Amino acid sequence: MHAAQDTLNLTPPQPPGMVRALGLALLAHALLLVALVINVQWKQTESATVEAELWSSSVQMAAPKAVDVPPPPPVEAPRPTPPPPQPVAKLQPPPPAPDVKDADIALERAKKKREAEKLEQAQQDKADKAKRDKLEKEKALKAQKAEEEAAKKLADDKRAKDKKAAQDKQDAKDAAKEAAKEAAKDDAQKAKAQADAKALAALRADQMKRIAGLAGATGGANASGSALQSSAPSAGxxxxxxxxxxxxxxxxxxxxxxxxxxxxxxxxxxxxxxxxxxxxxxxxxxxxxxxxxxxxxxxxxxxxxxxxxxxxxxxxxxxxxx
CATH class of the missing domain: 3.30.1150.10 (Fusion Protein Consisting Of Minor Coat Protein, Glycine Rich Linker, Tola, And A His Tag; Chain: A; Domain 2)
Incomplete structure (x- = not known):
């Protein structure tokens, strides 16, 4: 009981218009059956029994067909050989109705596929955007680094230039000091040489005066000077x-x-x-x-x-x- 109920629950619902389609199918089969009967009777010279098999999606019992009994043949004449029986035409069953559940599953799969493609495209766009942003960031960092290096080089050049100028100035001062020292040294040497020359000249003059005044000196017997006369002031x-x-x-x-x-x-x-x-x-x-x-x-x-x-x-x- 439960298995039958589960089977019914799992059976897809019948599509709308099933009764009308079934009636039209039965009508078509009946018309086809009538056409076949007429065709068989038209070709036979004698009546014969015709059997037909009908197939339908639903099981129905058809009414028995009336069979015409032929009159008995005369005794004198031989019975003609009946023609071979015509094959029974078998009707092909109608195509099965489309499964609504399979269609829904296909639609759901198509929808999921579109969503997956959309999600994949969104992820691809996001990855492309991240890649572009990364490239832009790297480009900006490179530009900033280049500017910093240029500024640092400019500052280093300025410091080197200032240092060189200060060193040149200090060298000039040192050179001036050395020159002044040398000049002062030369002046001192010149002054010393002049003083020595003057002292030597004065000594020579004194010696010349002493030599010249020895003949007319007026000092006493115990005098030890070298002048002609004493130059000391008197007591008063x-x-x-x-x-x-x-x-x-x-x-x-x-x-x-x-x-x-x-x-x-x-x-x-x-x-x-x-x-x-x-x-x-x-x-x-x-x-x-x-x-x-x-x-x-x-x-x-x-x-x-x-x-x-x-x-x-x-x-x-x-x-x-x-």
């Missing part, structure tokens, strides 16, 4: 110098202590003061400056008892002595 010459410088000293009277400032004075042969220099400070800068200013203001020194002026001398000045 210092007092004359102090007396001439004293009026030019400007200093307050309430000075504490009595420090001594020793001044070296260089004179020309006519007594003009050439230079003055503090050789021993008194410890009071104001007193030292006052004495130097007074000497500059004096300008000339008196002559000694012999009428001569010493070329240089050192005089000590104390505040309480004035």
């Amino acid at each position: 010459y210092g007092g004359k110098v102090v007396a001439k410088v004293k009026p030019n000293i400007v200093f307050p009277d309430d000075f504490e202590g009595n420090p001594k400032a020793e001044i070296e004075i260089r004179l020309s042969p006519d007594g003009t003061i050439v230079s003055s220099k503090l050789v021993k400070p008194s410890g009071n800068k104001a007193w030292d400056d006052a004495v130097l200013k007074a000497i500059d203001k004096t300008q000339t020194m008196p002559r000694d008892t012999d009428g001569r002026v010493p070329s240089s001398m050192i005089i000590g000045f104390k505040p309480r002595d004035f």
Whole structure:
């Protein structure tokens, strides 16, 4: 029972218009049967039994066909040999109706195939787009890398150029320093050579004067000098110098202590003061400056008892002595 029910459930549904198609098929078969009967009876001189087999998609029982019994032949005449029986025409069964389930399956397969082709095409388009994007990205990266390398090369060239310029400038400075050192060295050597030449000339002149003045020297028996006469100032010459410088000293009277400032004075042969220099400070800068200013203001020194002026001398000045 269940197997029959499952078979019925699995049988595809009958297409619409099945009854009408079945009726038309039966009508056509009946017409064909009538035509065959007429054709057989027309060709036979004597009536004979004709059998026909009908095939149909549905099982139906046909009514029996009336058979005409021929009259008995006369005894005298021989019975003619009947013609061979005509073959029974077999009707071909109608083509089976199309299976709707197979058509649906075919449509479903075609639909799935189209969807698969569409999906495959979409995946192919996506892969092509990804490939194009990758190529564009690689191209952009290459362009960016080329720009970075160009910028780096430009920066390196600029740094190298700046470094070379700085090195050239430093080399120029070093060369200038070396040249200045060489020039200073040459100047120093020239100055030393000139000083040595002057000293040598002065020594030679002194020697010549000494040689020339030995004949007319006026020194005592124990004298050890080389000049014609002694050039040292007399005992009272210092007092004359102090007396001439004293009026030019400007200093307050309430000075504490009595420090001594020793001044070296260089004179020309006519007594003009050439230079003055503090050789021993008194410890009071104001007193030292006052004495130097007074000497500059004096300008000339008196002559000694012999009428001569010493070329240089050192005089000590104390505040309480004035």
